[in-house]
Amino acid sequence: AQSVTQPDIHITVSEGASLELRCNYSYGATPYLFWYVQSPGQGLQLLLKYFSGDTLVQGIKGFEAEFKRSQSSFNLRKPSVHWSDAAEYFCAVGAKQAGTALIFGKGTTLSVSS
């Protein structure tokens, strides 16, 4: 079955501390991988994506993610968290075929403490 697992429902990080959000996927085809961020009442903003090539990808707002095929993982990292990073983060997987759906994880809520 195709699925995305985000094992951490809620994470609290101190401002300035580093962050890692975990994502594991199960997908039958070559995966396209994404991280989206959602602030309360807002839409989904793409942070970064991985299609192929370099397994470490850089995104907006200082985020990066590393694709590890052997572990079926695509973890999101940030070296120093800012209070404005508090939001919900969704990992998603899709295929190269254009009509196919994105499959989302259940999300991780990030709180930032001062």
Next chain:
Amino acid sequence: EPEVTQTPSHQVTQMGQEVILRCVPISNHLYFYWYRQILGQKVEFLVSFYNNEISEKSEIFDDQFSVERPDGSNFTLKIRSTKLEDSAMYFCASRVEGEQYFGPGTRLTVT
């Protein structure tokens, strides 16, 4: 920067009523999608659309749902007879080069 737009931002309707949610995808995109997010839950795929046809649909997308591209710019989702459990945020997306761009969503409240 081009963006996907959706109207209305919030729709309140009574159970059994028909609703139409509207989306304007990014102009040079060819693939369009609807997703929904029930409060506190994950984003779920409903349907994808290309060349005036449904490409793929989920189990959620039953006979109560339909999609249409009535003109060159709009993409609509119709729910024929709304149920309480249809209350959710509905997101439209359009795709180019592997990336789906999401609109801000329409919050549908069924009372």
